[in-house]
Amino acid sequence: MKTILNIVIKEFLQLKRDPILLRLVFLAPILQLLLFGYAANMDLNTVHTAIWDQDRTLDSRDLIERFQESGYFEIDRYADNYKQITNDINKGKVLCAIIIPHDFEKDIKTNHPAPLQAIFDGSDGNKTSIALGYIQGIAVNYANNILLKSSDKTGRKISIAGSIQPEIRVWYNPDLKTRVFMVPSIMGLILLITTIILMSMAIVKEREIGTLEQLIVTPIKPYQLILGKLIPFVILGFVDILLVQTVMVFWFGIAIRGSFFFLLFASFLFVLSTLGIGLFLSTISKTQQQAMMVAQFGIMMPFIYLSGFAFPIENMPKFFQYITYLIPLRYYITILRAVILKGAPFSDLIPETLILLIMGVLILFASARRFKKRLS
Amino acid sequence: MSLSSQKGNMNSIEVKNLTKKFGSFTAVDGISFNVKEGEIFGFLGANGAGKSTAIRILCGIIEPTSGDAIVGGYSVMNEPDKVKLNIGYMSQKFSLYNDLTVEENINFFGGVYGLIKNKLEDRKKWVLKVAYLEGKEKLLTKDLPGGIKQRLALAIAVIHEPKIVFLDEPTGGVDPISRRNFWELINELSHKGITVFVTTHYLDEAEYCNSITLINAGKIIASGTSKELKTKYLTNTMLEVECDRVVEALDIFSKQDWVEETSIFGNYIHISVEDENSARSLAEKTLKENNIKIIRMDKIVPTLEDVFIYLLEKDTKKNVK
Numbered sequence: 260m261k262t263i264l265n266i267v268i269k270e271f272l273q274l275k276r277d278p279i280l281l282r283l284v285f286l287a288p289i290l291q292l293l294l295f296g297y298a299a300n301m302d303l304n305t306v307h308t309a310i311w312d313q314d315r316t317l318d319s320r321d322l323i324e325r326f327q328e329s330g331y332f333e334i335d336r337y338a339d340n341y342k343q344i345t346n347d348i349n350k351g352k353v354l355c356a357i358i359i360p361h362d363f364e365k366d367i368k369t370n371h372p373a374p375l376q377a378i379f380d381g382s383d384g385n386k387t388s389i390a391l392g393y394i395q396g397i398a399v400n401y402a403n404n405i406l407l408k409s410s411d412k413t414g415r416k417i418s419i420a421g422s423i424q425p426e427i428r429v430w431y432n433p434d435l436k437t438r439v440f441m442v443p444s445i446m447g448l449i450l451l452i453t454t455i456i457l458m459s460m461a462i463v464k465e466r467e468i469g470t471l472e473q474l475i476v477t478p479i480k481p482y483q484l485i486l487g488k489l490i491p492f493v494i495l496g497f498v499d500i501l502l503v504q505t506v507m508v509f510w511f512g513i514a515i516r517g518s519f520f521f522l523l524f525a526s527f528l529f530v531l532s533t534l535g536i537g538l539f540l541s542t543i544s545k546t547q548q549q550a551m552m553v554a555q556f557g558i559m560m561p562f563i564y565l566s567g568f569a570f571p572i573e574n575m576p577k578f579f580q581y582i583t584y585l586i587p588l589r590y591y592i593t594i595l596r597a598v599i600l601k602g603a604p605f606s607d608l609i610p611e612t613l614i615l616l617i618m619g620v621l622i623l624f625a626s627a628r629r630f631k632k633r634l635s
Numbered sequence: 636m637s638l639s640s641q642k643g644n645m646n647s648i649e650v651k652n653l654t655k656k657f658g659s660f661t662a663v664d665g666i667s668f669n670v671k672e673g674e675i676f677g678f679l680g681a682n683g684a685g686k687s688t689a690i691r692i693l694c695g696i697i698e699p700t701s702g703d704a705i706v707g708g709y710s711v712m713n714e715p716d717k718v719k720l721n722i723g724y725m726s727q728k729f730s731l732y733n734d735l736t737v738e739e740n741i742n743f744f745g746g747v748y749g750l751i752k753n754k755l756e757d758r759k760k761w762v763l764k765v766a767y768l769e770g771k772e773k774l775l776t777k778d779l780p781g782g783i784k785q786r787l788a789l790a791i792a793v794i795h796e797p798k799i800v801f802l803d804e805p806t807g808g809v810d811p812i813s814r815r816n817f818w819e820l821i822n823e824l825s826h827k828g829i830t831v832f833v834t835t836h837y838l839d840e841a842e843y844c845n846s847i848t849l850i851n852a853g854k855i856i857a858s859g860t861s862k863e864l865k866t867k868y869l870t871n872t873m874l875e876v877e878c879d880r881v882v883e884a885l886d887i888f889s890k891q892d893w894v895e896e897t898s899i900f901g902n903y904i905h906i907s908v909e910d911e912n913s914a915r916s917l918a919e920k921t922l923k924e925n926n927i928k929i930i931r932m933d934k935i936v937p938t939l940e941d942v943f944i945y946l947l948e949k950d951t952k953k954n955v956k
Binding site for chain 2: 474
């Protein structure tokens with residue numbers, strides 16, 4: 260126990276002397292929070308729009324007003340020919356163009372269907388479909404109002420109740436903000452960095468400068484060495500977790516709906532796997548650069564892409580979906596999102612928790628064995 | 636019971652038929668030797684000769700394939716942990732933490748060996764004194780001069796007062812004066828009764844050793860004191876020739892069948908010959924034919940380097956056959 264503490268103290272002293280690493284430990288979480296909290300935003304708040312009002316009537320202006328009032332559309336140009344519209348779309352000045360045809364008001368007054376043309380820059384499919392949704396919403400709303408008004412005028416009750424009106428309630432993330440979805444899972448990334456990259460580099464560094472050899476000839480037992488090396492990075496990881504959660508709750512206003520302690524417990528289970536992977540990396544890398552590169556491309560990339568962190572697993576081809584089962588981050592992120600956003604209790608997350616536990620123990624033990632073998 | 640009374644009587648290390656195989660490669664091939672308590676034991680050999688493997692076995696890091704060694708009274712086969720407690724080790728790589736201060740290094744390694752409070756403070760004082768670092772314990776280790784670092788590393792390697800210390804090429808990359816000081820420290824340790832097991836590439840350092848063992852291709856090919864090695868193994872005569880146009884002369888000598896070895900030492904040439912008298916006349920005759928003037932030609936005592944080159948080449952030729 261004393262020997263382990265001795266190594267832990269030494270490790271912290273060394274960290275203290277390494278300003279770059281120290282900054283990395285505390286700035287990386289903040290930076291990632293800012294990146295994923297603000298920059299990585301898939302919400303579409305402003306649709307740059309061009310409008311060609313061929314009708315120029317009360318009704319057409321009324322419709323344009325609806326677009327403006329919705330808050331989503333910013334009308335950058337009132338065009339009067341196709342050439343202008345084509346130009347704006349090609350140059351990327353506007354995402355969509357709305358064209359109100361000549362007989363718009365006349366059609367409405369005569370109870371004919373009034374067509375409305377919308378042209379999109381479809382190069383970003385995701386954005387386009389969101390904007391399309393907005394336009395359809397506004398158009399349907401407008402049409403309903405016309406029906407209501409006309410019923411008032413004629414005195415006949417034209418009910419729109421007959422048509423199906425979905426009443427949509429979005430739970431857990433009512434504003435559908437990307438941030439709410441992203442920020443909780445950042446903890447997974449932060450733990451990846453502190454435990455895998457930093458820890459494997461710390462061990463490889465000792466091998467590089469020759470102190471590992473010195474430690475092997477001392478009475479330090481391999482398990483003491485492993486624990487002494489792991490514990491500091493677990494502590495750092497948890498400090499980072501608390502940091503991220505504080506910012507998440509108090510800055511981004513994303514409350515933790517579920518049990519905070521279960522969250523910490525799940526984080527601990529996840530860390531077992533990542534420490535194991537870090538330990539494994541340290542046995543296959545000869546230099547710190549090597550450890551860094553392997554961690555970046557061999558671990559971080561597949562973890563980020565295949566864990567559901569960035570892309571929905573359901574959209575992946577079957578083959579990749581199977582691979583995701585092997586990635587511990589997948590289960591951790593499921594737990595993070597469920598506990599933080601939905602307030603899910605432990606009983607809903609038993610399979611994920613068990614898998615994390617089993618993976619963690621297996622990976623850590625296998626790596627520790629390999630590490631022990633490599634020592635001699 | 637004082638240590639000095641035991642010196643020369645008891646074996647500190649006893650190696651019996653030690654063999655280590657890595658797959659089909661035999662790194663250490665059935666070596667046996669003893670190291671007496673308190674002596675400085677030089678373990679020499681080319682890179683890859685099996686030196687490092689042997690040291691690693693003796694330090695309890697790796698298990699031998701067969702055979703055994705008793706180090707400080709404990710078997711490396713059965714009690715490697717006890718062996719580790721009773722030895723110190725310093726490797727050719729600098730073995731302290733550069734990013735820790737002098738004191739933090741002492742505390743860490745002292746702690747590793749279970750030194751606490753008073754004992755640790757006592758030993759800390761001793762380490763600082765030996766490394767000339769009294770009052771400088773807050774300095775970062777990386778800022779120390781090379782020679783001082785080396786002394787600090789050695790002092791820390793024996794912080795727990797082991798009976799045996801292993802030094803694996805401890806003076807690599809250190810200036811000559813620091814090297815000399817370092818060897819004085821090694822001598823001090825030896826006088827205190829600590830057995831020093833040292834490997835080195837510098838043959839002038841080997842002269843400081845009480846006993847030298849030469850290993851090649853996993854086998855011991857010679858052992859004894861420096862004097863014994865020079866007289867026992869090298870039966871040839873060494874002639875030192877001072878003459879004009881040294882390079883040309885060396886070239887001529889190396890083509891003669893009566894010359895076994897040639898080597899150049901500054902402005903002189905060393906030639907190894909079987910019979911002194913015939914060689915003298917042959918040398919004079921040959922050089923005269925080439926218009927090279929001999930200034931001086933003397934029989935000399937061979938250096939350790941002469942002996943080792945001779946022994947290694949002989950052994951390598953034998954192995955090839």
